[in-house]
Amino acid sequence: MFSNCSNLVGIDTSQFTNITSAKLMFYSCSNLKRIDLSSFGKLKNAMEMFLYCFNLEEVDCSSLFNVENARGMFAYLESLRRIIWGFDVAKLKVNLGIEVTPVYCTKIADKLVSHGL
Secondary structure, three states: OOOOOOOOOOOOOOOOOOOOEOOOOOOOOOOOOEEEOOOOOOOOEOOOOOOOOOOOOEEEEOOOOOOOEOOOOOEOOOOOOEEEEOOOHHHHHHHHOOOOOOEOOOOOOEEEEEOOO
């Protein structure tokens, strides 16, 4: 949908309430800084959603309760510092086998910040 939008710095996602697949949605949006996915409550496929978003610093995933595939969601995010979760990520990984670990994210500080637990 927004793949390779190098001028995209931010986006209002509040209307994205019926998205079930965001595979490669923001692929290579190299200047995207922050994104709030709190309206993505129906999301099931987040595969490589932010692959190569080199300047992405923060992602709010506090409403992603239905994700079934998150492979590569946080791969190669060189500036990623924080992921906000609204649930126990370790439990998600064990119960569903979902890999949510940031890969090749050299600046990550608080990779698993959980709220509402």
